Structures are given as C-alpha cells and as structure tokens.
Amino acid sequence: MKKARIMAVLMLVACCLMLVAGVAIAADKINVKGKIKSYDLDAKTVTVTADDGKEMTFTIKSDKALEKLDDRLFKGDEVKIRYTEEGGKMLLLDGNDLRGTKPGC
Secondary structure, eight states: OHHHHHHHHHHHHHHHHHHHHHHHHHHTOEEEEEEEEEEETTTTEEEEEETTSOEEEEEEOOHHHHHHHHHTOOTTOEEEEEEEEETTEEEEOSGGGEEESSTTO
16 A cells, blocks of 8 residues: 555656656747748758748758658748757757648648
C-alpha cells in the first residue's frame, strides 16, 4: 500500500514537471503574421513581409515545415509563424511553426 502511494506521488510529480517544461518552451515562441516574399528550400530559409511591413528571414529546422513550403505554400501566400530566437537567428523548430491561413495549409 505504501509503495503504491509513493509511485502515485512520483507519477504526479513527473506529470507536473512535464507540464511546466512544456509551458516554458511554448512561452519562448514569438508570433508573426505576413506574406511569403521568397523561400529557398536548399538553404532552408523563408523570407516573410510581416503585416507591419518589416521583412523577416527565418531559418527552417523542421522537415515538416519544409514540406509545406514545397507542397502547399507559395510566394504571396499569407502565413502565421511562431519562431524562436537563438544566436541571432529566427528559427522555425516545429512543423506547426509555419501555417498558411488558407484552408488545407
């Protein structure tokens, strides 16, 4: 009985730690909305003109995001981007960090 309680408490603590870590990671992402100006699949970059007129170039670290650019997203498409800044670069780390605003993107 005592072992079962200890295991339950340890499981609860582990779940809480994962939840806190997930929130901390998600909080580091910055959102921007704009239109694709250009992209280079070989260099793994996409340049977006943000809604405020600022031009931003992102480095893509996710194969899923690269596939979206290759298959479904094109120059001039409106996109929503969630990025992380590391070492002076704006990085797209996850496939969901690059989303088109039209259905199916």
